[in-house]
Amino acid sequence: MVNWKEEVLARREDLLTDLKDLLRIPSILDETTIQEGAPFGGEVKRALDWMLALGERDGFITKNVDGYAGHLEYGQGQELLGILCHLDVVPAGGDNWTYGPFNPTLSDGKLYARGAIDDKGPTMAAYYALKIVKELGLPLSKRIRLIAGGDEESEWRCVNHYFKHEEMPTLGFAPDADFPIINAEKGLYDGLLTQGKPVQAADTGYQLVHFEGGERPNMVPGHATATVHVAEYGTIEDSFHQHLEEQGLTGTVKQTAEGLVFEVIGVAAHAMEPDNGKNAALHLARFLSTLHLDYNGRRYIEMAMHMFRDSRGVALGVAASDETGDLTINGGVFRYENGQGTASINIRYPYSADFTERLQLIKEAAIAYGFELQTRTHMTPHHVDPDHELVRTLSAVYERQTNQKADLIAIGGGTYARSLTAGVAFGPVFPGGPEVAHQVDEYVDFEELLLAVAIYAEAIYELAK
Numbered sequence: 001m002v003n004w005k006e007e008v009l010a011r012r013e014d015l016l017t018d019l020k021d022l023l024r025i026p027s028i029l030d031e032t033t034i035q036e037g038a039p040f041g042g043e044v045k046r047a048l049d050w051m052l053a054l055g056e057r058d059g060f061i062t063k064n065v066d067g068y069a070g071h072l073e074y075g076q077g078q079e080l081l082g083i084l085c086h087l088d089v090v091p092a093g094g095d096n097w098t099y100g101p102f103n104p105t106l107s108d109g110k111l112y113a114r115g116a117i118d119d120k121g122p123t124m125a126a127y128y129a130l131k132i133v134k135e136l137g138l139p140l141s142k143r144i145r146l147i148a149g150g151d152e153e154s155e156w157r158c159v160n161h162y163f164k165h166e167e168m169p170t171l172g173f174a175p176d177a178d179f180p181i182i183n184a185e186k187g188l189y190d191g192l193l194t195q196g197k198p199v200q201a202a203d204t205g206y207q208l209v210h211f212e213g214g215e216r217p218n219m220v221p222g223h224a225t226a227t228v229h230v231a232e233y234g235t236i237e238d239s240f241h242q243h244l245e246e247q248g249l250t251g252t253v254k255q256t257a258e259g260l261v262f263e264v265i266g267v268a269a270h271a272m273e274p275d276n277g278k279n280a281a282l283h284l285a286r287f288l289s290t291l292h293l294d295y296n297g298r299r300y301i302e303m304a305m306h307m308f309r310d311s312r313g314v315a316l317g318v319a320a321s322d323e324t325g326d327l328t329i330n331g332g333v334f335r336y337e338n339g340q341g342t343a344s345i346n347i348r349y350p351y352s353a354d355f356t357e358r359l360q361l362i363k364e365a366a367i368a369y370g371f372e373l374q375t376r377t378h379m380t381p382h383h384v385d386p387d388h389e390l391v392r393t394l395s396a397v398y399e400r401q402t403n404q405k406a407d408l409i410a411i412g413g414g415t416y417a418r419s420l421t422a423g424v425a426f427g428p429v430f431p432g433g434p435e436v437a438h439q440v441d442e443y444v445d446f447e448e449l450l451l452a453v454a455i456y457a458e459a460i461y462e463l464a465k
Contacts, residue, residue, distance in 0.1 A: 002461075004401070004454040007132045012450060016106070019124040022050060023104040023113040027088050029154050037067040039157065040088065044150040047087040051123075051148050058131055068161040069149040072127070074134050077142040081464045082169030083130070083456075084159070084416035084423070085123035085176065086152035089115040091215045093222050093268040094440050101442075110443040118437035121444040122175035122428045122452070123148060129456030133464075142464040145169065152176075152416065153216065155190075155377055159419045171390045171463070174417040175456065177425035178433075180398045183391055184324050184410035185418055185425070187355055187381040189347040190217050193303065193371045198339030201295035205231035208288065208297025209258055211336035213281025217344040219332050219438050220277030222268030224284045228291065229259035236260065236291070243287045249278065262287070270438040271330035271346045272412035274311040277439075281334045282308055296339040303369040304331065304343060313347075313358075316365050320353035324381070324410035327353060345373070348412040351381040382418035390422050390463070397459045401451065404431070426459070428452040 008015075030041030038045035048070050055062045055072035064070045092101035092114055099105040104113035111121065123146075130146055149158030206228055213224030230236065237253050240262060244251050251264040264284040269277030285304045293301065308331040309315040320327040325348075333344040345362070349355050366373045384391060386408055395406035417423035428449060429435075436442050 002136065002138075002458075004132070004458050005451070007136070007457065008128070008450050008453045011128060011132070015124060015128050015450075015453070016446070018054060019111070019121060020104040022047065022120050022124060023115055024102055025050060026102045027115070027150070028091050029088060029151065039067050040150045044088050048148060048150055051087060054127070059134070065162050065165055068151070069147060069158045071145045071147045071166070072130070073143060073145045074130060075140040075143045075464060077140065079142045080167055080169040081142045081144045081460070082172030082420060082423070083126045083144070083146045083460070084149070084172060084174045084419060085126060085146060086119045086149045086158070086416065087123065088150050088153050089118070089120070090153050090219055090438050093215070093219065093438065094265075096440050098441055106446060109446055111446050112441055112443040114442055116442050116444040117429065118442065119152070119176045121449055125428055125449050125453045126175045126456050129453050129460055132453075132457045133460050138461055138465065140464045142170075144460060144464050149416065153218065159416055163419065169420055171422040172417075172420050173390070173394065173424050173426040173459070174415040175427050175452070176415045177411055177413060177427070178409065178429045179427040179431065180404070180406035181391060181394050181408055182411050182415070182417070182425035183384040183386060183408050184351060185382040185414055186324055186348040186350055186410070186412045187353070188377070188379045188414040189349070189355070189359070189375070190377045191345045191347075192374050192376055193307065193343045193345055193366055194374065195296075195300060195303070195341045196370045196372070198296045204292045204294050206291045207259075207294045208300065208336065211300065211334060211341065213284065214331070214333040214344070217330070217332040217346040218271040220267070220269040220271060220274050220279050220330060221281045221332060221334070222266050222277065222440070224264045224266070224280035224334070226262045226284055226288060227256070227258050227260070228262070228288070228293070233260070239290070240287055247283055249280075249283055268439055270413065270435060271332060272328065272348055273435065274328055274330045276435055279308070279331065281331060297336070299370050300336050300341045303366070303371055304334065306369065307331065307343070307345065307365060316362055318358040318361050320350055320358070322350040322352040324350040325412050326350070327358075328412055349381075351383060351410070379414060379418060384422060384424050388422060390424060393462050394424065394426055394459055397462055398455060401455045401458060427455065
């Protein structure tokens with residue numbers, strides 16, 4: 001009988017070295033460096049190339065699918081077990097990192113870096129689990145593929161392209177969420193609110209020149225700025241600082257040739273729970289709503305204040321909840337210039353909610369402020385039956401390795417598991433662990449990651465033997 005934990009400990013330092021090397025690559029979507037073979041930019045390509053080279057080093061069969069994704073394969077058999085990971089990361093989200101976002105540092109048992117928990121740490125955990133199974137030469141009846149994508153944090157073009165050209169696994173899991181087992185995921189909707197053409201109106205003395213906040217729809221903006229042309233400064237600066245103090249935030253205001261430039265520092269977080277962060281753009285909008293802005297600027301701020309007034313869609317009349325959780329709404333990217341602006345809207349809705357009706361209500365609310373809502377991506381909810389062999393097998397493995405009950409849970413995040421008919425999200429965050437994905441000073445508890453490797457190794461063997 002294999003002692004999976006001992007096998008992991010024997011490879012501890014190698015895992016740490018390889019993971020640090022991967023974390024040093026700033027694999028953020030970069031449209032300025034897109035070219036053939038690099039559909040998501042040069043750094044994402046570098047991460048994919050690195051991962052495939054690692055697989056070749058360790059004797060796996062590898063394939064690069066046009067730079068969108070790639071896989072490492074081991075074993076023989078008609079059926080295919082898939083392990084779906086991603087190598088892209090969200091932007092750093094600010095300059096307040098203790099060690100730097102791409103300077104992986106192990107301190108007090110925590111490995112800090114962007115991607116440490118989402119999803120490079122889990123990817124390397126799954127890789128080393130597969131490596132252990134391979135090196136032990138255990139008999140298998142299925143092929144196993146670790147599939148690594150490069151666009152999970154944006155539009156999922158990676159897996160969409162991959163599965164147009166490659167075999168769909170019979171079953172599989174995504175190490176990109178929580179333990180024990182996530183067999184249900186909310187529906188995911190990403191849309192863009194676009195303001196109509198600027199309207200000529202009387203000068204109010206306060207013109208919104210520029211407004212900017214956020215970097216990704218699936219992140220709570222941790223930083224926002226606005227430039228306001230002001231006829232008379234008066235006590236605006238004092239009022240702004242008072243607003244920041246009341247909200248428990250920090251920021252700055254300075255005079256420039258264009259006007260007053262306001263900056264708010266919030267708290268970035270994953271959009272699946274907007275209340276874990278402090279939306280800098282919305283806090284800035286709240287202050288600007290107290291000024292007598294020009295017509296176009298005022299309509300933009302009013303839209304932001306109404307559409308994102310609360311994270312549960314109560315003000316919009318679209319609130320919903322069931323065993324998979326609450327409907328949530330996040331405003332992630334705000335841009336306004338020359339009398340016209342846009343805002344992204346990220347909605348995660350529970351399994352039982354009628355989203356068609358709710359989407360219509362949201363569109364009507366946007367129209368009332370002179371905005372049109374366009375759909376960018378929409379993924380319906382995902383659910384795997386609790387009695388499925390995949391769920392039963394993973395439950396047994398988890399309970400053996402942890403001595404804890406494998407309760408089934410649902411999440412508001414979207415993982416690659418929903419790409420599979422029979423796919424679940426499986427770790428690596430253990431129950432009670434903090435949610436640090438997409439935040440400054442993202443980290444993974446390294447000892448817990450080692451336990452995840454043991455769980456994944458046994459799970460791969462049990463599913464493929």
